[in-house]
Amino acid sequence: MTKQVQQLDRVIIRFAGDSGDGMQLTGDRFTQETASFGNDLSTLPNFPAEIRAPAGTLPGVSSFQLHFADHDILTPGDAPNVLVAMNPAALKANLGDLPRGADLIVNTDEFTKRNLAKVGYATSPVEDESLSEYRVHALPLTSMTVKALEGFDISKKDAERAKNMFALGLLSWLYHRPTEGTLAFLEKKFAKKPEIMKANIAAFQAGWSYGETTEAFSVQYEIKPAEHAPGLYRNITGNVALAYGVVAAGTQSGLPVYLGSYPITPASDILHELSKHKRFGVRTFQAEDEIAAVGAALGASFGGALGVTTTSGPGLALKSETIGLAVATELPLLVIDVQRAGPSTGLPTKTEQADLLQAMHGRNGEAPVPVIAPRSPSDCFDAALEAGRIAVEYRTPVILLSDGYLANGSEPWKLPDVADLPTIEPGFAEAGQEDFQPFKRDPDTLARPWAVPGTPGLEHRIGGLEKADGSGNISYDPANHDKMVRLRQAKVDGIARDIEALEVDDPSGAARVLVLGWGGTFGAISAGVRRVRRAGHPVAQAHLRHLNPFPANTEQVLRSYDRVIVPEINLGQLALLLRGRFLVDVIGYNQVRGLPFKAEELAGVIQDVIDGE
């Protein structure tokens, strides 16, 4: 039967099910298909911290949202146009986000009395009137899958488990997705279990064919590829991009990378990824705790490697003392904090930007540390490389603040030309110097020499005790301590001369209001700004990558606008720094719900400030 094909410019799909239903995998495969088709896209996985919460309950719901379009997009989208709900819990947990008129694909097999009762539905919402505002497609996905797999020598349980592939096949048909990638993926994933592999492929194809033949779907949708700059692309998550950035910091500096890490959500994937890249000279060491992880990294830096440690907020707290030691000994160290909602254990799988002040100030004594934050999943690559450069060239720990949203979210990435990547100069101290002074600084950068063990004639001792300027010997002299504290501060402040200026986007030149963000909120802020501009109101936007030191022109930018809005997923940490530093009365906009901002929400905030002018 020939179906009508409707053109769309963008779609937001959310796959939702039980933690064991494979929704992350389904979402990830749909994303890969969409990426290779050439749409622009942005994703938002959302899953519980429990590995397997009780089946069918609200805490066990896992979802994956994907926004794709024929044009450049910035966020995973505010509200889904399509919700795939694999069970009543998934429906209940996500229905509130669904705008009227949205498509709702429901797996009716799971809408049993028992499952309905688990989430407090007295009657099935599919059968009563409660879903009348939506276009409901009530489909027995599980039984259709089991039926399609009747001929296979697999258990009923394994057949049922393939229902996510049936759903993926159906959605792939519905949105004209290329399927080769998924078929190749399944062949590889189940290479050792050929019968399971064939069954999953069959379920996927059955889902596709069902779409083609059923009357339940009369329309098929087409979203044309987006216009991208020429080049080679791939889809990438923030955590993988960080791992690649760390590898690149190694190749671009010629230093072996040494990662000391302790597993922690949502940063563990960086450890997993880097552990695969030993042939780049990357050593990964899973330590006994967070403190040992950063300690080993610092020990490796002392030996001339690029020491790296990856963690999340609670781990950063544990590493504070060692980061202070890195400040005192002036050794390179890259500390990656993938922020999650706190305090304490908080919400381990949810995002937040509330570690900024910890990164800035969370150490004893005057212990300045450069802080860098990437703005998007793919930007994590550049940010890691930049952080590595500063750490090595200035002999300092650098804290990179990613977050849970960037870590697991993904977007298409135009691969950089490796030949164009910056090089990093370790500039090791050379053997044979008379009267070597381990704390005699480079006059430009104020960096001290990096003299590594094994270099004859430069034997010296470093440590956490205050050192005499120049010689590095232990010194309790009051004037020397004052001088050293100021020198370490001046070294970090001086990095402002070596980083790009804060760029302002103000196409009309008429804006009186500036929106200033940092880190992972870039997409949402940009989308909010676009909406306001489309409504005819000028607004300027700037986004900080360097939080310490701030770019040299930051104050000038702040003073160029009547009002400055600072949206943050915390209670105003950047705002506090800006006010303290520049005495500018910025307006904070703050949400801490464990979720990224929505474009519409920010557009409203910006509009309110403009209207109040």
Place this chain on the structure above:
Amino acid sequence: MNGRRALSLVPRTDAKQTLKDFKTDQEVRWCPGCGDYAILAAVQSFLPELGLRRENITFVSGIGCSSRFPYYMNTYGFHSIHGRAPAIATGLATSRPDLSVWVVTGDGDALSIGGNHLIHALRRNVNLKILLFNNRIYGLTKGQYSPTSEVGKITKSTPMGSLDAPFNPISLAIGAEGTFVARTIDSDRKHLQSVLRAAAQHEGTALVEIYQNCNIFNDGAFEPLKDAAVRDDITIRLEDGEPIVFGAERDKALRRTRTGAFEVVNVADVDPAEIVVHDASAADPSQAFALSRLDSPAFEHTPIGVFRNVDRPSYDEEMRAQMDEAVERQGQGELAALLGSGDTWRVD
């Protein structure tokens, strides 16, 4: 046999070295009479024997009196954070096979605040030589009890006596899968250096407990082991492969009881075949552990020497092997190929 590996990658020198080469120009600032002086002198006069290039030796320490040690050694040195020296040294040793890495620590540093790092270094068998100066007291913070202080010890923080059951560092190290575990005494330079010699040649982590007198806060803690009148009767000098016989007259020996513990017997009263022969390289650690239990705060019998010395690949060696294998299997990494791995598409 395993000594060949331990130092085989550390560059050697033909130049003659002396104790003086290992002294720095820094004034040594331990209290007059501290046992640390003797250990420092013993280490400085032992190192030339190894014939290693000085710049390829590194001392890493934590915090405490003993942890000032690196400042007095004319090698590379890192005075780090309380308890963390094994972790920092692990990063150094596992990334630099051309270095001989020594950790200097104390009973508080290694066994209290840094206990976790110590046991994990031991089980991993990282190439570290850990010198644990045990004076059974906190010195730098001026006299609180430590994890090796005896129960009931009156200190500034325990005016009515300490309630903590102490660690036996040798038992702990054996329990933590240590491959080289030894004990020596600050005042016996010859013995101390013999243990250092064996430790230096060991592939993997060597833990050397050094009984060290703090003459300010815990003076005389090891007096029975130093008192010429009694020391030979209570000190059991372990010699690998030799029957365990001791006493001024060499009239005492160790015999296994039915429970597997040791008992002290008169040599004259037993069949020589019943006397335990020390076997430091036994795969089963139970004999070494039983030996470690002979020690008590009252110093009835105190074994010194190498309790355990077994051959197991070091962590750093195995880490290097994986790195080499990765290159062998897939070749050197190419950044452009890595970035372009997975599903890619081209836009023209």
